[in-house]
Structure formats: structure tokens, C-alpha cells
Amino acid sequence: MTNFQHTKDTHMALAQYHRWYQAYEVEMNDARIANQLDILDPEVEITSGHLGTTKGTDGIGERLLQFKGWRNAHHVQRANVERLNDTTLKLQADIHYQNIRPDESRYSYAITYTTELALQQDGLPKFTVVNIQPTGELGEFEFQDAYADNRGRSFMHYWLYLMETASTHQEAFKELLAPSFKLNLSTSAPVTTWEAFQAWLTTTASSVKDSAHTVKNFSAEQAADGTITVSVDFDWEGLTQAGEKMIAETHHEWVLENNLDERFARMKKMNVTQTVPFQVVK
Known part of the structure; x- marks a missing residue:
């Protein structure tokens, strides 16, 4: 028998997860940065490889602006959602990331995301933990838009x-x-x-x-x-x-x-x- 609640949890989490990438895949502006903040809990803890850990949403808008002019594509290879308890979902995913910077330098990595989302009384869940870990370089690539x-x-x-x-x-x-x-x-x-x-x-x-x-x-x-x-x-x-x-x-x-x-x-x-x-x- 299908686990109907698991299916709903998966749709809620993936709706937000695929939103995570959109701010990076089109030109930045205030409205798109606001939409990015909308998916985050005010006390979110974000850990990103060698960049370390930040807590809270203060300053995220300014940090997002550093990606202006970058071409980014996030190709999701796998995503799995589970319910940890009555208030929290866990989402793990693997992606292939492609990046071309204004100086035409090119980068491509396999990245694993480990995240937690807090269920809300009304509306979609919000990310409370985002752990982003590169797992290897992917070498030469033909850029494929993922927006x-x-x-x-x-x-x-x-x-x-x-x-x-x-x-x-x-x-x-x-x-x-x-x-x-x-x-x-x-x-x-x-x-x-x-x-x-x-x-x-x-x-x-x-x-x-x-x-x-x-x-x-x-x-x-x-x-x-x-x-x-x-x-x-x-x-x-x-x-x-x-x-x-x-x-x-x-x-x-x-x-x-x-x-x-x-x-x-x-x-x-x-x-x-x-x-x-x-x-x-x-």
C-alpha cells in the first residue's frame, strides 16, 4: 500500500528544494532574492564546503549578489525525503553543478545536499539546515541550462x-x-x-x-x-x-x-x- 503521507511530504520538500536553485539560475534582483529568503527559516544554518557555516538569513541577499553575471545550472540526479518527526523533514540529494563565470572560467562538480525542513502550520516547509558538500570534479562539460x-x-x-x-x-x-x-x-x-x-x-x-x-x-x-x-x-x-x-x-x-x-x-x-x-x- 502506498504511504500517502510520505508522498505529500516528498512533494512539499521538493517544491521548496527546486526553488533553492532558481535564484542562482537567472539574473538576480530584489524580488528573486526575496523569494529565496521565503524558503528559509530565519535561523537557518547553512554549511557550504570550504566556506564554513553561517546562521540566520541576515546578509544572505548581499552574499547572493556575488553571483551576478555567473551562469549556473543545477542538475538534480537523486533526491530522497523522509520524515524525522512530527515537525521536521529530511531531504538528501545529489546534483551535477555547472558554472561559467564572467571571466569565462568553467567549473563543474558533483555535490551532495543534506537538509532539514521545518513543517509549517500553513504553507510549505522551510529549510532549517542546509549542508552543501562537493564530492568531486566532473571535468569538461557542455553547459546545459537547468532553470x-x-x-x-x-x-x-x-x-x-x-x-x-x-x-x-x-x-x-x-x-x-x-x-x-x-x-x-x-x-x-x-x-x-x-x-x-x-x-x-x-x-x-x-x-x-x-x-x-x-x-x-x-x-x-x-x-x-x-x-x-x-x-x-x-x-x-x-x-x-x-x-x-x-x-x-x-x-x-x-x-x-x-x-x-x-x-x-x-x-x-x-x-x-x-x-x-x-x-x-x-
Whole structure:
């Protein structure tokens, strides 16, 4: 049986984790620095290789400005989330980091992140501990931008967390929907208004006791107009209100509007196809 709480914990933590990199992968400004501070506990402890340990968020904005003009890409290879106790999540991840500096010097490392996040009464968890340890040089590389991937993944994981807690978090979707949107869902007519979306959420949430989404085949690309296109498959599991197990598999194509100064991108278009229909299984 799926651990439904673990799936929710994973989506919460990864929504924040993929946000961590975004401030470094686009040009810095005050709004983007503010978004970086938003994911951190005020007393966060950050340890970074030979740079040592800092505590608290004072001065982080100024330190981020030293990266102006750098081209950075953070390619996540593996991420694992576990719940340490009722108030804390632990996230460990390995990445391949690519960096080109203004003088055209080039660096690439394998890096391991070991982090803890404090659960909040309302909203996403915040990092309390971030330990960043380079584990080896990767040598020559062809720079591959990672911003669209990290931006798309952070949006996706927050969207899925909200879907899996829709009975209590409907209002939070307003941050993730574009002013004008069209959702071609596999279980209803196209949804184009907040009222229709809210009605669909209410119906969906009332029909299941719990649910979980496993992500497969994710890809994201940034278009010339700044939108991000996402293609992804989900293995879905759920429990009916009577406790019966349900399954489905769906394929999603999304277009995300992307104001770089906002916490998240926003859903503009969604097309969903059921590749395995929603069904009760024994």
C-alpha cells in the first residue's frame, strides 16, 4: 500500500528544494532574492564546503549578489525525503553543478545536499539546515541550462501537493493559475474559470479519502516567449471513501506562464489524457 503521507511530504520538500536553485539560475534582483529568503527559516544554518557555516538569513541577499553575471545550472540526479518527526523533514540529494563565470572560467562538480525542513502550520516547509558538500570534479562539460527544469519541477510538486490535500488547500491554487487559463481535464468539460475549477476540486476531493501521484518521464523546456512547456506522466493511486483501492495513469501536457519575480510559475494550459482509466482494483 502506498504511504500517502510520505508522498505529500516528498512533494512539499521538493517544491521548496527546486526553488533553492532558481535564484542562482537567472539574473538576480530584489524580488528573486526575496523569494529565496521565503524558503528559509530565519535561523537557518547553512554549511557550504570550504566556506564554513553561517546562521540566520541576515546578509544572505548581499552574499547572493556575488553571483551576478555567473551562469549556473543545477542538475538534480537523486533526491530522497523522509520524515524525522512530527515537525521536521529530511531531504538528501545529489546534483551535477555547472558554472561559467564572467571571466569565462568553467567549473563543474558533483555535490551532495543534506537538509532539514521545518513543517509549517500553513504553507510549505522551510529549510532549517542546509549542508552543501562537493564530492568531486566532473571535468569538461557542455553547459546545459537547468532553470526550466527546476522551475517546472517546483511548480509540479506544489501543484501535486495541493491536489492531494485539495479538501483543505483550495485557495492556494490561486497562486498557481494564470489570469486566463484553460484546463482540459480527463474527467470534465474544459475548465476556464476559478469557480469552475473550485467546483471540480470539491467534487474530486469528496470522491476520494486519499491519493498519491508518482512522477515519470518529466521534461520541461522554455519557449521563446518565456513560457515553460511541461510533459509528464503520473501513476495515480487513491482510496475511495469506502476504503477501496483505485489506480490510474495519466499523461499531462502543460504550458506555464512564468513571471520570474513570482514564487511559482502559473498554469495557463493543461491537457490531460488517461492512459489507464481511473478504476477500483482488488
